[in-house]
Amino acid sequence: MAIGLILLSAVLVVLDGAIANVALPSIALSLHVEAGSTVWVVSAYQLAVLVALLPCGALGEIYGARRVFLIGVALFTAASAACAFAADLSLLILARFAQGLGAGAIMALAMMNLRAALPQHMLGPIIGVNAMVIAISSAAGPGIAGAILSVTTWPWLFAVNIPLGIIVLLSGGLMEKMQGMKRKLNAKALLANTSMFILFFCGTDRIATAPASGAMLIAASIACLVILLRLERKSDAPIIPTDLLSAPAFRVAVIASVSCFCGQMLSYIALPFYLQRTLHMAPVLAGLYMMPWPVATAIIAPFSGRLANRIKTAWLCAAGGALLAVGLLVAVLGPSDPRGIAFLVGTVVAGLGFGLFQTPNNRILLLSAPKARSGAAGAMQGTARLLGQTLGGISMSLIFAALPQSAALEFAVVLSAGCAAIASLVSLSRARYEPAGP
Helix, strand or coil: CHHHHHHHHHHHHHHHHHHHHHHHHHHHHHHCCCHHHHHHHHHHHHHHHHHHHHHHHHHHHHHCHHHHHHHHHHHHHHHHHHHHHCCCHHHHHHHHHHHHHHHHHHHHHHHHHHHHHCCHHHHHHHHHHHHHHHHHHHHHHHHHHHHHHHHCCCHHHHHCHHHHHHHHHHCHHHCCCCCCCCCCCCHHHHHHHHHHHHHHHHHHHHCCCCHHHHHHHHHHHHHHHHHHHHHCCCCCCCCCCHHHHCCHHHHHHHHHHHHHHHHHHHHHHHHHHHHHHHCCCCHHHHHHHCCHHHHHHHHHHHHHHHHCCCCCHHHHHHHHHHHHHHHHHHHHHCCCCCCCHHHHHHHHHHHHHHHHHHHHHHHHHHHCCCHHHHHHHHHHHHHHHHHHHHHHHHHHHHHHHHCCHHHHHHHHHHHHHHHHHHHHHHHHCCCCCCCCCC
16 A cells, blocks of 8 residues: 555656646747747756655655655645646746655655665566556656546646645555754755755756856856755765765666666657658657557566566666667668658667666665665666756756757757667666676
8 A cells, every 4th residue: 555655656757747848839828928928837847856856855755755746745735736837937847846845855765765665676677667657657747637638628638636645645654753953954955955956957047048147047056066065075965866876776866867867858858859840740740659669668667677676676777778779870860761761670679678788777766775765766767867867958958959860969969869778888887896686
């Protein structure tokens, strides 16, 4: 039951991130605002998640993972109600930011709660099931949003979260209760962490349209990172888990995750353009052609979790990254065909590779940390994913600005395959010191 509640919370967070994009045109029309300004409905949520992940991981270790996790669920549910009743865009953006803070707590502490609920030998399969649930939710999100919008208005996209959130809150006592660690959260470090991610997010948002100011904001973000590291250099449990990053297995898993998600985001942006502009597909058909990736990921993820109990995760992750790279190259550089057969084959291979990589990589990242530091490990896992996706988005913006579209799309996919290959090679580097099996 505890595992079911944690997975239901993951569905809430992933679906909410996936359906909001579809609602933007309806929101703009309903609230009588420019379409461009509604982008902050999505951006505010993403920014809040980035800001919240690492501090919530620390708070979970201090006050108990279950308590902070359920506070996150409560905030997410209350903010969903606020989104549903928002009368203007400013209130909606503010409510979405609050939703993101709650989602950050859920994402940061899901793995810590899973680790408390399960024996170690079951973690691989359950992490695989979690990856499958996330892949299915991501794939189903736009379709669910379209179905809801076909019969009612956009506030119901957020209102559907409320009963699910209440179910998790009422059943939260089924989750394992953990004692917190006796330590204080450094307020200055918390401010530096928040400033770092806000400046980085705003800088990346501007880098393609206003390179000078965007670069200055990113430089200021790096300065905040330096300040944060100096503030916590003597801490036994810093917000940015430098203690965990000193362990080779953990550090390699984080680097590989950032690289893999950078490649994923590059391809997720470039491939729909390729289908519609190069293969001249209608948007609906292009959406269907993007489905094999998450479906293949959902199929392979549980199996890769079980394989991780028998085979070195370094080998599994290396194989997954290599398959992802090959699949992307086949999808775009394969034989030209109006029906896109090479594209479909390539995206199936890419989806299999992505699922084969993610589950073992998340498993080793979590198990490389002491149980008491599982909050920091889970938060770092989410941060690595969002950082990689942000870097992929930045790269795509710069490629579009620098190259003609036809060349930009091919270059972006080749670059995304290169990122997957880097993730594969980085993962392989830990084979020499990683034991086989659980």
